[in-house]
Amino acid sequence: MSAIDRLSRELGRLPGVGTKTALRLTYHLLKGRKGDVRRLARTLEEVAARVHPCPRCGNYCEAELCPVCEDPSRDQGVICVVEEAYEVGAIDRAGHYRGQFHVLGGRLSPLDGIGPESLDIDGLLERIDGSGGETTEVILATNASVEGEATAVYLEGLLRARSVRVTRLARGIPVGADLEYVDGTTIAEALAGRREM
Amino acid sequence: MSAIDRLSRELGRLPGVGTKTALRLTYHLLKGRKGDVRRLARTLEEVAARVHPCPRCGNYCEAELCPVCEDPSRDQGVICVVEEAYEVGAIDRAGHYRGQFHVLGGRLSPLDGIGPESLDIDGLLERIDGSGGETTEVILATNASVEGEATAVYLEGLLRARSVRVTRLARGIPVGADLEYVDGTTIAEALAGRREM
Numbered sequence: 133m134s135a136i137d138r139l140s141r142e143l144g145r146l147p148g149v150g151t152k153t154a155l156r157l158t159y160h161l162l163k164g165r166k167g168d169v170r171r172l173a174r175t176l177e178e179v180a181a182r183v184h185p186c187p188r189c190g191n192y193c194e195a196e197l198c199p200v201c202e203d204p205s206r207d208q209g210v211i212c213v214v215e216e217a218y219e220v221g222a223i224d225r226a227g228h229y230r231g232q233f234h235v236l237g238g239r240l241s242p243l244d245g246i247g248p249e250s251l252d253i254d255g256l257l258e259r260i261d262g263s264g265g266e267t268t269e270v271i272l273a274t275n276a277s278v279e280g281e282a283t284a285v286y287l288e289g290l291l292r293a294r295s296v297r298v299t300r301l302a303r304g305i306p307v308g309a310d311l312e313y314v315d316g317t318t319i320a321e322a323l324a325g326r327r328e329m
Numbered sequence: 330m331s332a333i334d335r336l337s338r339e340l341g342r343l344p345g346v347g348t349k350t351a352l353r354l355t356y357h358l359l360k361g362r363k364g365d366v367r368r369l370a371r372t373l374e375e376v377a378a379r380v381h382p383c384p385r386c387g388n389y390c391e392a393e394l395c396p397v398c399e400d401p402s403r404d405q406g407v408i409c410v411v412e413e414a415y416e417v418g419a420i421d422r423a424g425h426y427r428g429q430f431h432v433l434g435g436r437l438s439p440l441d442g443i444g445p446e447s448l449d450i451d452g453l454l455e456r457i458d459g460s461g462g463e464t465t466e467v468i469l470a471t472n473a474s475v476e477g478e479a480t481a482v483y484l485e486g487l488l489r490a491r492s493v494r495v496t497r498l499a500r501g502i503p504v505g506a507d508l509e510y511v512d513g514t515t516i517a518e519a520l521a522g523r524r525e526m
Contacts, residue, residue, distance in 0.1 A: 134391055135375045142369045147357050148350065158376075159415040160344050162389050166377045172339045173373035176358070178332045180366040183359060192359050194331055218356040 136162070188259070190235030190252050191220045200224070200233055207231040209268040213256060213287065215239045215275060223273065231271075234259065239274055239283040248286065256287075260294055269297040276303055333359070385456070387432030387449050388417045397421070397430055404428040406465040410453060410484065412436045412472060420470065428468075431456065436471055436480040445483065453484075457491055466494040473500055 133141075136158060144154035161169050185191070186198035193199065200206060200220065210231030214220060220233045236251040260267045270291055274280035284300055291298045304322035305314055314322075330338075333355060341351035358366050382388070383395035390396065397403060397417065407428030411417060417430045433448040457464045467488055471477035481497055488495045501519035502511055511519075 135372065135379050136389060136391075139372045139376050142372050145365070146354055148353075153345070155415060155418070156345075157343055159389075159413065161373070161376065162380060162414070168342070169373050169377040173370045173377065175332065175336045175339050176366050176370035176373070179336050179355075179358065180363045180370065182332050192333060192356075194333075216356065217359070218352060221352070 185217070185235075189220075189233050190217065190237060190255065191233055192217050205230075208263075209266055210271065211256070211259065211267060211269070212271040212273050214273050215280065215283070219273065231269075236274070236283070239277075239279040240286055241279045251283075253287065253290070257290065260291070260296060265295070267296055269299060272298065272300045276301075382414070382432070386417075386430050387414065387434060387452065388430055389414050402427075405460075406463055407468065408453070408456065408464060408466070409468040409470050411470050412477060412480070416470065428466075433471070433480070436474075436476040437483055438476045448480075450484065450487070454487065457488070457493060462492070464493055466496060469495065469497045473498075 139161070140151075140154040140158040143149055143157050144151055146154075149157070161172075182194045183192050184194075186193045186201055188197055188201045191198040191200060195202065207230050211234050212223060212229060212231055213234045213236060214223065215236050215238060217235050220235065223229055223233075234252070234256045236253065236256075238246055238251055240246060240248065240251070256270075260270065270287075272284040272287055274283045274287075288298050288300075302325055303318065304325055305311065305318065311319070336358070337348075337351040337355040340346055340354050341348055343351075346354070358369075379391045380389050381391075383390045383398055385394055385398045388395040388397060392399065404427050408431050409420060409426060409428055410431045410433060411420065412433050412435060414432050417432065420426050420430075431449070431453045433450065433453075435443055435448055437443060437445065437448070453467075457467065467484075469481040469484055471480045471484075485495050485497075499522055500515065501522055502508065502515065508516070
């Protein structure tokens, strides 16, 4: 198999990249400068060599701990639990959260064979139990999907016995959305969670 | 800048990959096995090191000449002219063409500053003139777009003086298409090019 075919097979393994897109990307790389291809190769090598999950929260990092865990100025008492590491960035970039994170590495999905043992739930409980009461709140920021919801309910059951406040991200109308295009379940949630002005 | 950020910036340079897709691809690679990331890196390195345009036709290859130019069983008298190297594969995979190819490396597009000097037209003329009359037909398989059409007309002008048959891919109804959904220009072309049954 030629290097071109192998590259397009490798690229075709990426999510959302089919055979045709993989071919298009391959020829784009071929037509571009060799230096660009080499830089991409080098960056991939570096990522494979240097990046690893933070042993504390599961976020990806190059140093011993991730930038969030390493930052002493962040609130140590609040842990925001997310499904995947890329959600840490999404919440952090919003710029209103200054606490800790914990990455589960997925969500409960029995049909896909993902049970509690597949997620980093033990790590979360150890962090809370080992904090000597410093952890005061756990924000369950799993997705607003059926599986994300089930995961949050499961975690809430485990955390209830511990003396921490357990919260869940509010559901409601996304900022900037037209009510006309918002689905009924979301409107129902927004009504149920309505607040005094 | 961290290796993660650099990887997602590099991936974001690929065509059709925006900032969000680049992040998604990056985290997909991070979550997968290191071996997969390393294999992709190695394949990119190999492509950068080994693959080059065929000095004869402009198709990409790893050997001295591309597989088409190297194959003595192919018809040496017909040259199919395409805009880009990936179109060689598209035509070859269709399995009905057994002649040579020539890759222009683009199409005439004065608005983008792409004139005849940017394309490998000299190479094409040298191949025809240097074949000692062996080249009997040149198939202009540039795209059916305005620029592809202009490129074909320009090439036809250069080739007219030479004793070769100059043909163009037929335009018409794509196989399997419903007439209802075919645009008017295509129907007009199909009518103009109608054939005896």
